[in-house]
Amino acid sequence: MTLGAQIRRSRRACEPCRRKKSKCTGERPICSFCERLQLPCKYAARGSSSQDSTTKAQKAQKKSTKDRVQVLESQIASLSELLSSRTNKEAQASVPSQPLPSTTSSDGNPFLTEQAVPNERQTVSFSEAQSDLPQDVFTHFLQVYRSDLPRAWMSIGTATRLESVRNLWKSNSIPNQESAEENRCYWSIYMIEAVFFPHMPRAPTHDQTRKYPPSVEPPPPIPLDANDFNAPDFDNAVGSSDDIGINTHAGRMIAVWSQVACHLHEIRRGEVQIPWLPESTYSKLNLALFEYEAQFNQRHLMRSLFPFKRTSDEIQAYREYWNPWLTTHLVLHASLALLNHPFIHLVALRRNKGMSQSRLFLQQVVDQALFHSGWVFWLVGIFEDLNIEICNPLIGLAVAATSTIPWLYQFVKNAKVASKASQNLAKGQRLLQRLSKTWPCMSHKLQGLQRLQSLVIGKSPEAGAADTTINFPPSMIWELLDPIIYNTRLSTDPSDLSTGGLPYVSIHVTTDFLHPLADDEDDQASSYFNWEDSLMYGNDLLQDSYPASLVPFDFNVT
DSSP: OOHHHHHHHBOSSOHHHHHHTOOOOOOSSSOHHHHHHTOOOOOOBTTOOHHHHHHHHHHHHOOOHHHHHHHHHHHHHHHHHHHHHHHHHHHHHHSOOOOOOOSSGGGSOTTSOSSOOOSSOOOOOOSTTOOOOTHHHHHHHHHHHTTOHHHHHHHHHHHHHHHHHHHHHTTTOOGGGSOHHHHHHHHHHHHHHHHHOTTSTTTTOOOTTSOOOOOOOOOOOOOOOTTSTTOOOOOOOOOBSOOOOHHHHHHHHHHHHHHHHHHHHHHHTTOOOOTTSTTSHHHHHHHHHHHHHHTOBGGGSHHHHOGGGSOHHHHHHTHHHHHHHHHHHHHHHHHHHHHTOHHHHHTGGGGSTTOOOOHHHHHHHHHHHHHHHHHHHHHHHHHHHTTOOOOOHHHHHHHHHHTHHHHHHTTSSOHHHHHHHHHHHHHHHHHHHHHTTTOHHHHHHHHHHHHHHHOOSSSOOOTTOSOOEEEEOHHHHHHHHOOSOOOTTTOOOOSOGGGTTOSOEEEEOOSOSSOOOOOOHHHHHHOSOOHHHHHHHOOOOOGGGSOTTOOTTOOOOO
8 A cells, every 4th residue: 555545545634633623734654743742643544533433442441330240250250160170179189078068957057948059150140130149159168168268268258248249239128028048048148157157247146137047846745754763853934935946046046156156265365354243255145045045935845855765767757857956955055064164264264363263153163064065965975876967067066165074074083973074075076076077177176186185194084083183285175165167277376375375284173162062872872863963964874764854944953
């Protein structure tokens, strides 16, 4: 193409002169105006409009916020799919092949939908045309949690934010008018946060206007045989006349559990309070548990249900009820046991220098710790004897933390208490062994408990040993006692502020802080069975002889 043809096909004025509406000299390749101002001199072709081209370019760049968000969502979804596939390959190579916990009620969580969530990762959108719930995030979270804790944190954080944004898009909706799927979505996210990440700000509280998922009816009650020699004499208190449902009770107990976990974590970090004061966290959490217990309807009590008198098939037929029932009862007693943990009150809280500890309070602490920890392992034993698999990781975390109580009391001088503590410790280890096949965090807890059990200074624990003072690293017991799960690769602090960074601590394991009452040996010899010992230490009995007075919500035992 000749220069003349190019000139004929281009404009006479350059683009900078046209924009400034100044007379262009038409000099090429650069006019005097552009040369003086040092501007790029360009001659546009005839028939084109620089203004039109600029407008088109601006329109192409100025996409709507909605379109840009959808593009980002598509890119993030593709990246997540790539990361998920890589994580799954790593998990298959490092974790034994086990079925992923299903989203049905059989895993112990009453708040997960019974519909299976597809494994394929779908693009999550916030647009009105595609307002799918982020249920695929739950599947992704479970998959990631099996192998990578930091990415599990990211996944549940993503689910929380997606749920928050979904609520913003539906700000005009009323919670009571939400679908069952939307309600389960909210509670699933809340429960996952409360169980796995209780130290997050949202975990202890939730929207009070939301209703819990509907509960199923309990199985038919088994009447109490008052003529049975072992039948206890129950009180006549009926309890709450309103039945709010077992799912509501389970949700409330899980909420309190998250607060107990935060309380233990803060003690580990060095926070010290006087526990018996009414404004202490210890007192507030006990009060919350008592208030929830007061609202429990009698038909959910042990005295009405007697799971140990039922067959395995009967339990399986009402599995959707027994899962939240077990969660409610076990978490209640585990929470009370941990609040009264001897290590907390005899070691961690003794850092409050200048404070004299009340022996009356310490006696109450020890009695409550033994009683409620005995309840935890008694419940575990009931379902173990029935060959009912427990798949709820929350129960595993609660049992792992509570196992530190019988670990301490296997060293006590009282031979009966020491023997029972060893049995309960074995129950906890067996449960963690089964759960570890699905949940790697349970494997870490099991290994920690085994390391603690093998840590014997000088000699093996013997029931009724004369020397009941033991030495151990506080970090090892905190690894189990603190329900908040850590990734060992992220933990760099070898010390705990609750014990001042001491490598070892000493504790004198005893059940007596007050002078005990003299036992009437003649009365004990003539008694067919010592129910007081059973209530306190959770003796193993034949299935039909389990004491029906062991009711989690009736604290009427003297």
